[in-house]
Amino acid sequence: MKEKIIGIAMANGADLVGFAPADRFDKDDAIFKIMPETKTVIGLAFRVLRGIYRGIEEGSTYYQYTTMAVENMEETIMPMAQMKVAMMIEQEGYTALPQRRHQQIMAQEDGMNPEVAYDAIYRGRTAEVQMDFLDAAVKCGLGEKGFYRTLLTDEFGPMVRYCFILTDAELPASEMIAPHLCDNCGKCAKGCPGKAIGADGRVDDWQCAVYYNGANGTKNPFMPPEAFADLDNRLEIIAGEAKVSPETAKKILDKIYFYPPAQHAYQCSICGRACDMECYVHLEEKGVLTKKFKTPFRKREPWQFDVKDFE
């Protein structure tokens, strides 16, 4: 059955498939609140096309990242693979419960998901239990935890998205991967255009939201010179130096409109997940990624506008 699951998942777009037995999770883990009879967590990881990041790296095309690397992955490709695998499991007489991030439901009152519009988020919803996705991915053997709390895979580095299926079928476990990719180089944090990654690797989700959406004018080819005209610290914001609170973040986000949003409340990414790109470039340069390309991702020194252009 394990081989059958891997075959169906891969035929439907998954690149990595891992299996975590229930005993890798604490007894009070969310997976047991979601489905108490869980015996195995099946992890599916999907590569995000490297070419989609190239458009943002070159400053030439941005919309593809949001539509093809976020929205279509989360709303079409990943659920399709989950459903096909889950249907096969149920055909065999076991129960299967797909688990995908709910992008718009947050347990915390000030929770934020940088990928979606802040006013489309339902906050303080503790009744909707969500599993710890990164922790489960590591337990499924899909990869290791990188400095900025991202999944690093041997094949694609951080350029992946992932989801799960909980089942009461007992399936042979995948080995967990001993951390070996992240060397704490700090390039992910340095590459963030809004200083959203702290010294401890934590990402400030509101800070991230502002700069994910393009508040740094030196890395945003769509920002007009008069941007944020009525905000006192506009140059600080544009330079990526402003420290935001949830309240100030909302004010800034209300003034950012460079592209129409995608469907399902997804916001257009202008940073293009620079943290992931910098990490990828670093891992590629070190030669530690197993998926090789004919040419390196980075072709030239990264471009940047001058904050003086906005004075």
Ligand code: SF4
């Ligand atoms: S950029 Fe460096 S510190 Fe950041 S996750 Fe990658 S390897 Fe780790």
Ligand code: SF4
């Ligand atoms: S690079 Fe973008 S996605 Fe990454 S932490 Fe910074 S703003 Fe957020």
